[in-house]
Amino acid sequence: MAKKMHDTPNLDELEKGPWPSFITGIKRLAKNNDMAVDLLGQLETSYRTRKGYWKGGTVGVFGYGGGVIPRFTELKDEKGEPVYKDAAEFHTLRIMPPAGMHYNTDVLRKMCDVWERHGSGLIAFHGQSGDIMFQGTTAENVQKAFDELNEMGFDLGGAGPAVRTSMSCVGAARCEQSCFDEGKAMRTVVNAFLDDMHRPSLPYKFKFKFSGCPNDCMNSIQRSDMAVIGTWRDNIRTDEALAKKWFAKHGVDELVNDVVARCPTKAFQLKQIKDIRKGEHISSVAVSDTHAVEIDNKDCVRCMHCINVMTGALAAGKDKGVTILMGGKRTLKIGDLMGTVVVPFMKLETDEDMEKLVDFAQRTIDFFAENALEHERTGEMIERIGLANFLEAMELDVDPNMVSCPRMNPYVRTDGWDEEVAKVNARKQAGDRN
Amino acid sequence: MAQPQLRRPIESGVPDNKQYMHPLLLKNYGNWKYHDRPRPGVLHHVSHTGDEVWTVRAGTQRQMDIFTIRKLCDIADKLAEGHVRFTIRSNIEFMVSSAAKVNPLIAELEANGFPVGGTGNSVSMIAHTQGWLHCDIPGTDASGAVKALMDELIEEFKHEEMPNRVRLSTSCCEINCGGQADLAIIIQHTKPPKINHDLVANVCERPSVVARCPVAAIRPAMVNGKPSLEVDEAKCVCCGACYPPCPPMQINDPEHSKLAIWVGGKNSNARTKPTFMKMVASGLPNNPPRWPEVSAVVKKILHTYKEDARPWERMSDWIDRIGWPRFFEKTGLPFTKYLIDDWRGARANLNASTHIRF
Numbered sequence: 076m077a078k079k080m081h082d083t084p085n086l087d088e089l090e091k092g093p094w095p096s097f098i099t100g101i102k103r104l105a106k107n108n109d110m111a112v113d114l115l116g117q118l119e120t121s122y123r124t125r126k127g128y129w130k131g132g133t134v135g136v137f138g139y140g141g142g143v144i145p146r147f148t149e150l151k152d153e154k155g156e157p158v159y160k161d162a163a164e165f166h167t168l169r170i171m172p173p174a175g176m177h178y179n180t181d182v183l184r185k186m187c188d189v190w191e192r193h194g195s196g197l198i199a200f201h202g203q204s205g206d207i208m209f210q211g212t213t214a215e216n217v218q219k220a221f222d223e224l225n226e227m228g229f230d231l232g233g234a235g236p237a238v239r240t241s242m243s244c245v246g247a248a249r250c251e252q253s254c255f256d257e258g259k260a261m262r263t264v265v266n267a268f269l270d271d272m273h274r275p276s277l278p279y280k281f282k283f284k285f286s287g288c289p290n291d292c293m294n295s296i297q298r299s300d301m302a303v304i305g306t307w308r309d310n311i312r313t314d315e316a317l318a319k320k321w322f323a324k325h326g327v328d329e330l331v332n333d334v335v336a337r338c339p340t341k342a343f344q345l346k347q348i349k350d351i352r353k354g355e356h357i358s359s360v361a362v363s364d365t366h367a368v369e370i371d372n373k374d375c376v377r378c379m380h381c382i383n384v385m386t387g388a389l390a391a392g393k394d395k396g397v398t399i400l401m402g403g404k405r406t407l408k409i410g411d412l413m414g415t416v417v418v419p420f421m422k423l424e425t426d427e428d429m430e431k432l433v434d435f436a437q438r439t440i441d442f443f444a445e446n447a448l449e450h451e452r453t454g455e456m457i458e459r460i461g462l463a464n465f466l467e468a469m470e471l472d473v474d475p476n477m478v479s480c481p482r483m484n485p486y487v488r489t490d491g492w493d494e495e496v497a498k499v500n501a502r503k504q505a506g507d508r509n
Numbered sequence: 510m511a512q513p514q515l516r517r518p519i520e521s522g523v524p525d526n527k528q529y530m531h532p533l534l535l536k537n538y539g540n541w542k543y544h545d546r547p548r549p550g551v552l553h554h555v556s557h558t559g560d561e562v563w564t565v566r567a568g569t570q571r572q573m574d575i576f577t578i579r580k581l582c583d584i585a586d587k588l589a590e591g592h593v594r595f596t597i598r599s600n601i602e603f604m605v606s607s608a609a610k611v612n613p614l615i616a617e618l619e620a621n622g623f624p625v626g627g628t629g630n631s632v633s634m635i636a637h638t639q640g641w642l643h644c645d646i647p648g649t650d651a652s653g654a655v656k657a658l659m660d661e662l663i664e665e666f667k668h669e670e671m672p673n674r675v676r677l678s679t680s681c682c683e684i685n686c687g688g689q690a691d692l693a694i695i696i697q698h699t700k701p702p703k704i705n706h707d708l709v710a711n712v713c714e715r716p717s718v719v720a721r722c723p724v725a726a727i728r729p730a731m732v733n734g735k736p737s738l739e740v741d742e743a744k745c746v747c748c749g750a751c752y753p754p755c756p757p758m759q760i761n762d763p764e765h766s767k768l769a770i771w772v773g774g775k776n777s778n779a780r781t782k783p784t785f786m787k788m789v790a791s792g793l794p795n796n797p798p799r800w801p802e803v804s805a806v807v808k809k810i811l812h813t814y815k816e817d818a819r820p821w822e823r824m825s826d827w828i829d830r831i832g833w834p835r836f837f838e839k840t841g842l843p844f845t846k847y848l849i850d851d852w853r854g855a856r857a858n859l860n861a862s863t864h865i866r867f
Contacts, residue, residue, distance in 0.1 A: 092660030387543025
């Protein structure tokens, strides 16, 4: 039995209604756990005063410099003593999940047992960076909990100016739109940078995210310094049985209004079967005895819309790989930045391909560590020095896929023009597809 | 006295996910053909080998007590096949190898208070931050605001009646850890930080605080004989960037920290390129425990979108078609001067054309 519960009239309001209540959950913990009792006391105070009462500090585990989020209460009485002493320390362990966030019940139960012994019993699946957040324990128990989780095969994630915990979508495990082995890529890349994760010493945070297709379910383009997004180079594949089944159910109005009209580059047309073009870059599939769809894959930008709507009837091609975009982040300090293309396409199938990806990530992080200002993200650094300089340092060839349009102003020195033209021509002659 | 032997960490990194994966997912890894959705909350995937797997998706409270997690494990062991996964929005998914297992699993989840849904063109669970529960710089709570809002949106979670998928987020400060979304709720401070000059010299590394300000409004100063910092309040944009590195520069204000609503963010490349969200309302009161004023605006925007958008239009696609003037007209939200961008790159957000819908 734990100590007596505090009155929580505000929090009690959050036990009403049909959505699962975290307050009801913390109250369940509070029956046997004084830390949960006092957590509710402090949280109720925040609801009453509309103020937060946690401050950071320095708490960690032996051998690592990050991965624990320290929290000490600032809610003190007139003698300077914590008002809610059993939640005076409420530290969190960030633990990295397996790619795609797969679990069996055995491992989840073991995690619960660890956190019942050493923590508050509150676990978030998952935090916004993708970590399993074991929320609420004392400095003393941080090490005990970590030791047990670590023996189970789990490791701390990132915090502070470090490589951060990563995420990948469900991908190849259960999605027909997967264009690479997302889980393997995520694990291979992150595990190559564990020193930069566990001993924070970069100018600022660095995040990788992995999405299997341009639907980007991991939101990598807006939220990661290096986004690895699946795509393909060859033609969209088709399946006539499923195309006819789709058309029989949805009809011509939906095909025209929801698919043809929504193709961003007008690459998708509905035609009479006799008018369908033949050609190396044409995908076509009959939807009825008289009509078929025709996709000109040279015009297609791989947006995914038609494949999303007509899943199975249409599918990504077979020559799959990834596009790499760099520099995504939210506002602070220069404004929101979307990741932008630095590698339009690379294969990611063999171990050598994976090594190339790790090598590129390594060179990027080395350059970031050397050149970024303190508290400057990769996207801000690229903005400051210019994409062309970054590409040169990374030994990447320029490519018109990297821009929305060419320069719109004349304020540039072009006295190296002829040399650059010679380089482009040399690459063309070498037949390099980059 | 000898120091106790400390255990060195095993620097194992990300664990191998295959040891936890449902056997059918492992067997058909990289070999799926297509999927459909027999009903909201259920995905049915078919592999090139003909194998089929059904997935039942349910909402959770994200911050889960161990009893909730054990209950979900009991359900997974009893009515599913012992393997689960979580989505990026904290929904839990149970994979099963036969269609016959789907309905009993749904019944058990709902009987235990876990709503089944969040698939297809629904409103999924809100991506959110830590708030007063755990953050050191929060302007508001997160789990509570999300609970209150999901109580009101639960029918949209359980049905697929939206024009396209709807992704929501909440964030308890302007750093926006909740992320871009079709609709986001974010703290917007309206007053410059209140500085405790007695503490600045001991707590803050002053040059890095000065460097952190996006508008160069902070400068070193001597105040009451102590080294401190001062803020040019006319320049200050109340972003709160100085507060994390310098807690004596308190930005959160119980009265003047308001909530803003943003719409039209989209990370998918489908149809249009990815988009950032735009601020469409601010000045909403930070009103725990259930934030009714915020819920009212969110529901008004979502209902207008649901009524007016065409199939497959995300929030941003819908606004692209109808235009911003009609967005404000239809939602009844006031368009104020504060919604005209004046940050760097702002000219790109002005209407440099005669394209006007009358």
